[in-house]
Amino acid sequence: MLSVTSKDFLQIPIKEFIISAEKVAHVQLGNNAEHALLVLTKTGYSSIPVLDIKYRLQGLISAQQITDEILGMEHIEYERLPSLKVDEIMKSDVAVIHIEEKFQKGLDLLVNNPYICVIDDEQTFLGILTRRVILKQMKKYLYQSQVQ
Ligand code: AMP
Numbered sequence: 493m494l495s496v497t498s499k500d501f502l503q504i505p506i507k508e509f510i511i512s513a514e515k516v517a518h519v520q521l522g523n524n525a526e527h528a529l530l531v532l533t534k535t536g537y538s539s540i541p542v543l544d545i546k547y548r549l550q551g552l553i554s555a556q557q558i559t560d561e562i563l564g565m566e567h568i569e570y571e572r573l574p575s576l577k578v579d580e581i582m583k584s585d586v587a588v589i590h591i592e593e594k595f596q597k598g599l600d601l602l603v604n605n606p607y608i609c610v611i612d613d614e615q616t617f618l619g620i621l622t623r624r625v626i627l628k629q630m631k632k633y634l635y636q637s638q639v640q
Contacts, residue, residue, distance in 0.1 A: 501633050502596035506589060509598070509629060510610050510619040518543050518617075519578050521550055525558050526573035528581075532558075541609055541617060542582045548615040551582035591618050595629070602626050 518541045519528045532540060532555045539554035561581050562569045587601050589608045598621050601608045607622040 497637065498633075502594065502599070504595045506593050506595060506598045506610065506621055507591060509595075509625050510591075510621050511625070512619040513547070513617055516541065516617075516620055519553060520545065521577075521579050523578050524574050525561070525576035525578060525581060528553050528578050529555060529558050529573065538606065541620070542578050543617050547617050549586075549588065549609050549611055549617045550579075551584040552586050552609075553578050553582040557581050557583065589621060595626070598626055599630075 517531055517535045517537060519531055521542060521544050528540075532538075532553075538556075539552045541549055542551045542553050544550050558573075558576075558581055559568065561576060562572050587605050587608055588611050589598055589601055591610050591612050598608065602621070602623045605623075607620045609620055610618045612618055
């Protein structure tokens, strides 16, 4: 077993692993659904954060949520996209992690989420912690432990 060192590993600050806010594609409250769909399609991400004017996290929006919203009985009502606001469609109840948290907390949250938004005490959006980055770190750690 990897007991003592794995405990240390789980206590590493998540700060070291986040993708910082300036590198994260996002939309703002008040943007329309057409803009959000454009950003989601161009970046290829399944969902992106919605921020307010002060860069505080307000929710997440995905292409699936947008399509669901404009799904009519007969066809997809694309003509509604410009008048729909992201505020009406986004998911507001999202998992977040504080910037001062440790790897273990991140790992727990990433079991059920592909990524987690990282915030500070003022709810300011500082970046994201992704499943991919955490898995990479775990792989590095496990492989290193094997050769010791
Ligand atoms: P990954 O683990 O890199 O596949 O990312 C998982 C999810 O995190 C993506 O599908 C996006 O929803 C989100 N994500 C990752 N990187 C970014 C980024 N630079 N900007 C916005 N969202 C991102």
